[in-house]
Amino acid sequence: MTTPNGYSINSTRSDESEDEEPLIENDAAHPQCCSARLNLAVLMSLGFAVVYALRVNLSVAMVVMVNTTDPEPAKNSTVFHACPLQPGTENTSDHFTQPAGVPQYPWDSETQGWLLGAFFFGYLCTQIPGGYLAGHYGGSIFLGLGVLGTAVLTLLTPLAAQMGSYWLFALRALEGFGEGVTFPAMMAMWARWAPPMERSRLMALSGSGSNFGAFLALPLTGYICQTLGWPAVFYICGGAGCVWSIFWFALVSDDPRTHRRISEEERDYIINSIGPQGTGHGWSVPLVPMLLSGPLWAVILSQMCSNWSYYTLLTSLPTYMDLILHFDLQSNGFLSALPYLGAWIVSNLSGVAADYLIERRVYSVTVVRKLFTILGLLPAAGCLMAVSYVGCDHILTITFLTLSTSIGGITAAGIYMNQIDIAPRYAGFLLGFTNTFGTIPGVLAPIVTGYFTEDHTLAGWRKVFWLAAGINAGGALVYAIFGSGKIQPWAITEEDRAEAEKKRSRSISA
Template identity: 85%
Template structure:
């Protein structure tokens, strides 16, 4: 029985009894190797690696920036450690030595939580405007400026920290403000660049740069902090972002029609396979139908729930490695990075498998998105709970965390790219909407974690992991019930509406 959603968004209407075929036959598809669309995915991959490095470097550097994890203990009490300290470190007052003259600050756990969450206050503000403007004008300028602006502001981090925690909070919020446009701009660009049968692999490849960036930034931050001092982290990361922006503005175009180095064969393939959905949506968007769309709300709820666990680990895992397991700063960064190496590899692989299942008509787009969401969420949540019972075992903790985040990478081919399935023309603004709601956990999770873990106990961290896992599973169930991969009625173009009317007229006349 043919799937109702089809596999090419502009294929000719067929009778329901006919099999749905791709618009472009396999032997007519230009190779991906060295293609303009693959080069775009690779540049996006590097861009998101940079911005996620800029986002997470404070998580590790924070351990070096504060002079103690509990700067104001009571005079008549001693700190009780949840796990035993490594041999020879009981009498050490400076666990993470810095080069001479490197400043450190007396920030308590609550202040650190607010600083780690500050980024997301700004990040919330530009998601929807960024998606809307990217859908109208094209996403390349917004993605490029988003990365460049965030990188330039990162260079000011040491100065802001020296001026005080309020200044650093404001700077991180401004960085989030600049970076907020990047993911909506990416989605708007792929709406014009990604053929329907290649969406999963191209989008997961480019988006997996986020996990790769976290994987690189976490250990490198620890190493740089110990060798050059924590201010060097922000100078080097900011400089890398500025360098990337140069290549982006030279080699990238909003649309295959205006790309200077694309082959005619590839350009025609992309334009013909995407059809009228690969154009800008103009100034007007169907706001009310969007707000009433059940599949869109399913994405919103699921991303909010899934992001709670993701942001909890992204911002607080280095603190857990420090306060509970007492890893040194360099080991802390490396072990905190392992989960993101697995997620990077798993998400990229999931994109290839998802496209294959859709192209071979094994499952509909709807079922593929739900399958990969459940496959990524349920085992990952169970392993997250297992972390809370690993106690002081370094091996079990690192193993469970790595497996949890690795398997969670499968959701990259599920709910996280579903916006482009249900409304390709409006994918940028839809991702802006879903990411705005999905960023709320980025604000709340570090604050809640700081509240649960203010006494640095295993019981407090157990609450952190249980809450994250429970919220994650709840979101997956909502998506399984209400999610969809079909283009929504309000997302059609004028050309598609006219064609549908002609089809109905032909059906009546016959």
Template identity: 70%
Template sequence: MAHPSGSYSVNAEPSDESEDNEPLLRDVTIPPLCCSARLNLASLMFLGIAVVYGLRVNLSVAMVAMVNTTGEPVPGLNGTVRACPLPAGPDNTSKTFEQPEGTPQYPWDAETQGWLLGAFFFGYLCTQIPGGYLSGHYGGSVFLGLGVLGTATLTVLTPLAAKWGPYWLFALRALEGLGEGVTFPAMMSMWAHWAPPLERSRLMSMSGNGANFGAFVAMPLTGYICQTLGWPAVFYICGGAGCLWAVFWFLLVSDDPRTHRRINEEERDYIIASIGHQGSGHGWSVPVLSMLTSVPLWAIIITQMCSNWSFYTQLTSLPTYLNNILHFDLKSNGFLSAVPYLAAWLCATMSGFLADHLIERKVFSVTTVRKLFTLTGMLFPASFLLAVAYSGCSHVLTIIFFTLTSATGGTSGAGVFMNQIDIAPRYAGFLLGITNTFGTIPGVIAPIATGYFTKDHTMEGWRKVFWVSASVNVCAAIFYTLFGSGEVQPWAIPKDEDDKDEGKRTRSVSA
């Protein structure tokens, strides 16, 4: 419906009749979500995103086993405490981790590790916008499927690249980032065709939260595989899982409910009627200038950049922190690194359902809901990261605060991280490519900055890491509160629909 501001919202609950007394959704039955084609799509997306996130984070845990110098004590300077004391007796495991015979290890220092952990994001930056643009034109299923398949295939080559040297491994990880860069824009493009406005939060949260679930599964599994089969097996197994998923994806998925072979007529009509013109592709032409000058879009871009700084810091550096500072053994390291992502997965999924409930019941507007969940997902993690910084050597407090950081951060999944489809549904994939490109910059810089701050393995260095992350979160929360929006912007309205609305207004004035 048209708003006085000139914006357009498909998120508001549709009225029974249009201005011309033409029925809109009166004769369309809302089919249950359970066992539906749109839920099946969300489930397959969930598994695919879980796989690619597992491929993304497994190096973070495997790095502890790949490097034979992590956890080495660094002499104190001027009485400074460099790390927590080693556990006494048999629990003292802060030594080079034993691997099956013949498993190679490498003498990479903290800065080299930081570059290798950040290499993925150099490639990830490059394909976000092209992936979103092409997905919006051709459909997202093929790009999402090939993105996962390509990343999985390259992952299998990781042990060979590591053997050749850090430069080769850096290049391989950057290529993996190129392949995975198209996945999230492609997912957003598909939901523009599949997600009814009143179900967007839950469907997109369910599928996108595969990221947290993938991290939750991959981290302890990686630690277990490293100590039982050797770290190279991690990349063979995870890469094989991605290839297997791609087979099911290409067999079962369709870009649009109109072309889906197994959807029932009732569900197809409901999706098409509820999305309307906004479910159409954008063609080759996009309003780039209008996008560049859109304040709500820049609110998303800046907020995602700031939020991702703390997310990527924790994603890539938590295993190293638990090893170098708290001296957890590798199996415990993998499990404890994963616990925060289990909490984030559960919290983000529930937030998606709650956000849809608030919108459907008209408790708050879409804009208010997005801002509310974004504020929660930015300010609470900032406070808990600072609590981690001053938890000292307490294992229990550190894990509790890291878990609370991720859990509360998960609520932003129902906020800014799905805001593109609110402000421009038909350009959602392209916009996600833009916002994710900017949002990936912290993925490049944060691990390198962490490596720089923590090169001496000091508690003081890690406190700087946490303070920086908390500060950027607070800045993002303020900015989004001031400039964020949940309404479809005028430049995102299809021209034929805009002309139709203008005709209705003209007829109304004539009458």
């Protein structure tokens, strides 16, 4: 497709302004409905729903896995409640009732924080190698094995917990090790599958499965814990991951060129619209220019800041609902899930809106990514600050927590897909690189939260929310100044330049 001003949107113009990025040609747009690329996005979304169910189930199950919040209270001390107990919950032992024979463990809040953060120690290790290998070989095998491996390990969680907290820590770290390849593999696949005019909506749909998985897993985990006992949570979630992997390996292909059920029209549309950037990067990557790239570091720092608040709520919100607001387990799971339903809806809408603005050339890719990042981070930070001041007001607390995470979903069309803008061919490797840094908050946030909230006071939780809000705002500022949506010079090969020149000549002659 040529733009209204006569340019092919894959061409590189010497007189192009700083705010305009060369977009990629969309000669004969193939409809998305029932297409192979949309089917891929839906299946990938379901995969990430499973992935996040496997990741967050421990957050809710932890409430009933421990037999007391403070296993060794000081002598002659009284139980302190930061907020008044709700009617009918004066006997807090009801919260921990489990079917006969289900074990519980005397883990203090510090131990719980380490266990909740254990996943991310392993998750850190495989991001970069996973992204590198997925960019070279294709992402389907790595994404599929990442989910399958994590699911199989999840089935062993009750056994590891019975053996001791150190064994459970090691198991969760191994789960993170296996799951670390999944998001880089997703990005590597979309570098070959997503036409540039559809990147935002396809990637938002697939990535938003993580929010949908958290939304389903949190209340279902609470229900399963109360009815079947907490071990059943890990058996059911692990089994779901194994079933999903069967469909994934049977239906998915790394590249539209090798897909068995794609139409010829859709295949040609995808290949022609992406161009040479939709191929593997080989064994070599321009590592030094990447490390010196300002736009890449803007993504890294902003993603770290955004992830701090996300992981804080993901791992610690069920504990806050239980210890501070005193919700019963089923209400805890449902209310903890509401923010992720909002984020799932908002992230998909933001993807559609971003594609609309880019395709209509209302704003450049750079402006769109910055706009959606700022709109996702700053208001979310304000909502977290509000949570710290509403105290024990249940309705306002739930409202602001839901708004914070929901609004944060806007960033799905901002920093969370920026790697594919600045270097499509290396997108999987770059996501592995940025997500390695972005996972550091997943390790630190539960530990810091456990430290601040050791006494289970509102003042301690206020520090947690203030810290998350401040880091969020810092991320918005960094990206607003240094972010970019332009393909970086180190990501462009001679083949890319020759292809761009050929398309520009064809556009001018047309």
